[in-house]
Structure formats: structure tokens, C-alpha cells
Amino acid sequence: ILNVEQSPQSLHVQEGDSTNFTCSFPSSNFYALHWYRWETAKSPEALFVMTLNGDEKKKGRISATLNTKEGYSYLYIKGSQPEDSATYLCALYNTNAGKSTFGDGTTLTVKP
Amino acid sequence: NAGVTQTPKFQVLKTGQSMTLQCAQDMNHNSMYWYRQDPGMGLRLIYYSASEGTTDKGEVPNGYNVSRLNKREFSLRLESAAPSQTSVYFCASSVGGASGGLRYEQYFGPGTRLTVT
Numbered sequence: 001i002l003n004v005e006q007s008p009q010s011l012h013v014q015e016g017d018s019t020n021f022t023c024s025f026p027s028s029n030f031y032a033l034h035w036y037r038w039e040t041a042k043s044p045e046a047l048f049v050m051t052l053n054g055d056e057k058k059k060g061r062i063s064a065t066l067n068t069k070e071g072y073s074y075l076y077i078k079g080s081q082p083e084d085s086a087t088y089l090c091a092l093y094n095t096n097a098g099k100s101t102f103g104d105g106t107t108l109t110v111k112p
Numbered sequence: 113n114a115g116v117t118q119t120p121k122f123q124v125l126k127t128g129q130s131m132t133l134q135c136a137q138d139m140n141h142n143s144m145y146w147y148r149q150d151p152g153m154g155l156r157l158i159y160y161s162a163s164e165g166t167t168d169k170g171e172v173p174n175g176y177n178v179s180r181l182n183k184r185e186f187s188l189r190l191e192s193a194a195p196s197q198t199s200v201y202f203c204a205s206s207v208g209g210a211s212g213g214l215r216y217e218q219y220f221g222p223g224t225r226l227t228v229t
Contacts, residue, residue: 032216034217034218036218042222043202043220043222044202044204044218044220045220049216049217093216099157099160099162099168099170100157100216100218102154102156102157103154104154105154
């Protein structure tokens with residue numbers, strides 16, 4: 001079982017603040033890393049698929065970077081809005097067999 | 113497209129009862145997954161099916177069985193439910209497989225909330 005760690009566990013910010021959180025993983029046998037957004041009472045929704053060292057992906061105010069050599073990915077949210085409140089999960093694939101390991105998530109609360 | 117559908121949405125079982133959770137996807141995905149989500153914990157993989165005809169254990173397979181009925185459907189069976197199996201169960205699918213390249217993002221169903229008393 002791979003050890004995928006996310007930090008911090010929770011984060012409270014004010015509307016308009018920018019924030020970031022980390023997903024750490026074993027760098028050996030890296031294949032792909034995904035970020036998901038999970039709102040309360042809904043299902044996880046895919047944000048990014050990252051595969052190459054140095055990848056940077058962006059969707060609106062949310063962006064992510066990947067460093068496979070040191071085993072981490074950052075997720076950034078610029079100008080947080082209350083609707084960004086959710087749990088953000090990362091999931092690691094270390095082979096192409098289809099099985100991923102999820103971190104426990106970072107729960108973001110954005111106060112108006 | 114409906115995406116990933118799960119039935120039932122809610123279920124209450126008594127200890128020792130059995131039931132099957134159904135999952136279907138209409139995206140022609142190769143891989144399908146069953147997760148459980150418990151308070152304060154992330155998603156834990158119970159079983160997965162990388163492609164039609166194959167199934168493999170995940171992190172927490174004990175007490176469960178699965179069937180990949182065809183490419184669309186992947187069911188999860190609890191043979192003798194226990195209170196420790198009270199959880200929210202999510203089914204997911206992804207393109208997966210050798211032909212899917214690196215696009216392995218998973219698409220999740222709405223979840224089944226199961227309570228075992």
C-alpha cells in the first residue's frame with residue numbers, strides 16, 4: 001500500500017485569500033497523479049491529471065504543479081471563494097494497472 | 113449520458129443479512145472501482161476491475177465480493193453484513209486499460225449510504 005499524504009488536513013481562509021496545499025507520495029515507480037474536488041453530499045470530481053515531472057495544469061483560479069523526483073504536488077487556489085469550500089483529494093497511480101491510492105484530503109473552508 | 117449510476121441510494125441491513133450494491137457506467141470505460149468512505153477517513157479501495165473479466169483486491173477487501181458482470185456493470189456483495197461495514201460506498205470508473213493511455217481520471221457515482229444495525 002502506497003503512502004500518499006496530504007497537508008494540511010484542514011484549512012480555513014477568508015474570501016479572497018490565495019491558498020495552497022500539498023500532496024506527498026513515494027517518487028519511485030510514479031505513473032500519474034490526480035487531483036479531485038469533493039463537495040459535501042456530492043461525489044468526487046476530477047480536477048487534473050498530471051503525468052510528467054514539471055507538469056503545471058490550470059483550470060480557472062485553480063492550478064497544480066508536479067515534482068515526481070521529490071515526490072510532491074501542490075494545488076493552488078487564487079482568490080478563494082466560498083464555493084471553493086470542499087475537500088481536495090490527490091490520488092497516485094504507480095503503475096498502469098488502473099489502481100490508485102487516495103490521500104485523506106485537505107478540507108478547505110472559505111469564509112465570506 | 114448518465115455517467116456512473118449506483119443503486120440503491122440508501123440501505124439499512126441487520127447484522128448477518130446479505131445484499132448486493134449495483135453499479136453501472138455508460139462511458140465505455142475499461143476500469144471500475146468500489147470504495148468505502150468513513151468519517152474522518154479518505155476513500156479506501158475495496159476492489160477494482162482493471163478490465164472486463166478481471167478483478168483485484170484493494171486495501172480493504174475482507175467481507176466483500178465483487179462481480180464484473182460485463183463491461184458496464186460492477187457489483188459489490190456483502191455476504192454477511194457487519195456493523196463495521198456501515199459506510200458510504202462509491203463506485204467509480206475510468207478509461208483505464210492499455211488503450212486508455214494516461215487518462216485515468218475516475219468518474220464517481222452518487223454513492224450508497226449503508227447502515228448495518
